[in-house]
Amino acid sequence: MTVENILTVDVEDWFHICGIERLIPEASWHQLESRVRMNTMKILEVLRRKGVKATFFVLGFIAERHPDLIKRIEGAGHEIATHGYAHRRVYEMSPDTFRQDLKKAASIISAITGYPVKGYRAPEWSIRDDSLWALDILQQEGFEYDSSMAPLRIIGNPDYATIPYRLILDQGHLWELPPLVAPTPLVNLPLGGGWGLRIFPYNLIRSNILKLNNQGRPAVIFLHPREFDLDNPRIRLPLVKKFVLDARIERTGKRLARLLDDFSFTSVSAVLKRVNKN
Numbered sequence: 649m650t651v652e653n654i655l656t657v658d659v660e661d662w663f664h665i666c667g668i669e670r671l672i673p674e675a676s677w678h679q680l681e682s683r684v685r686m687n688t689m690k691i692l693e694v695l696r697r698k699g700v701k702a703t704f705f706v707l708g709f710i711a712e713r714h715p716d717l718i719k720r721i722e723g724a725g726h727e728i729a730t731h732g733y734a735h736r737r738v739y740e741m742s743p744d745t746f747r748q749d750l751k752k753a754a755s756i757i758s759a760i761t762g763y764p765v766k767g768y769r770a771p772e773w774s775i776r777d778d779s780l781w782a783l784d785i786l787q788q789e790g791f792e793y794d795s796s797m798a799p800l801r802i803i804g805n806p807d808y809a810t811i812p813y814r815l816i817l818d819q820g821h822l823w824e825l826p827p828l829v830a831p832t833p834l835v836n837l838p839l840g841g842g843w844g845l846r847i848f849p850y851n852l853i854r855s856n857i858l859k860l861n862n863q864g865r866p867a868v869i870f871l872h873p874r875e876f877d878l879d880n881p882r883i884r885l886p887l888v889k890k891f892v893l894d895a896r897i898e899r900t901g902k903r904l905a906r907l908l909d910d911f912s913f914t915s916v917s918a919v920l921k922r923v924n925k926n
């Protein structure tokens with residue numbers, strides 16, 4: 649049987665970049681040009697042509713500013729989950745602030761879709777060893793899955809699991825969906841999205857998805873609307889950040905098309921429904 653992989657999109661604007669709060673403070677977001685609608689529509693069009701459904705982790709700020717865009721995504725049959733409200737790293741928030749940010753985003757989004765939000769992805773994969781408390785809060789708030797723990801050095805922890813798994817918590821459980829990585833003797837390579845998906849040879853990405861699928865496991869791929877835009881407004885960023893955001897950005901569309909040709913993809917909830925049944 650073909651394994652269905654998981655396709656996800658973090659619905660945020662070009663200025664939602666962790667660590668640049670001093671350069672572009674949240675208070676200025678409303679005055680900035682918004683490009684998220686145009687870029688998300690490009691992704692929706694590719695998915696429509698290929699007949700693929702995905703999970704969209706919507707930032708609460710975007711849902712508030714563009715409720716019609718969320719309706720469009722939902723109306724096209726995709727799953728709506730959340731990326732929090734204000735795009736803050738989890739480990740930079742207190743548990744109370746995290747809960748408020750999460751609840752604010754979830755209530756704005758569910759008022760638009762008419763159903764409760766079940767999935768969360770932290771900005772910059774920021775549930776780490778120092779913010780594992782967030783998992784209990786997600787479970788207490790009725791979330792069924794999370795996709796915020798990267799098995800990678802620097803942004804996460806290479807010891808985290810590299811395949812989707814069920815986290816057992818004090819009061820229940822939560823599915824955790826790590827992004828696709830390629831284990832090597834030295835480090836795990838980030839292949840599931842961002843610069844890794846754009847830079848590494850396509851065949852490396854393909855063979856690592858195949859490896860997972862041959863074990864009956866799905867790969868998790870993630871995209872951002874800004875990666876479909878060659879005209880993102882220019883801002884002065886540290887070189888590393890610039891690389892992470894922009895390196896080979898012109899490849900994203902082609903990479904997505906190849907992945908959709910070579911593999912079967914669907915939303916998180918469609919995969920979990922199947923797993924929970926077995």
Ligand SMILES: [Zn+2]
Pocket residue numbers: 658660664731735770771772
């Ligand atoms: Zn983000």
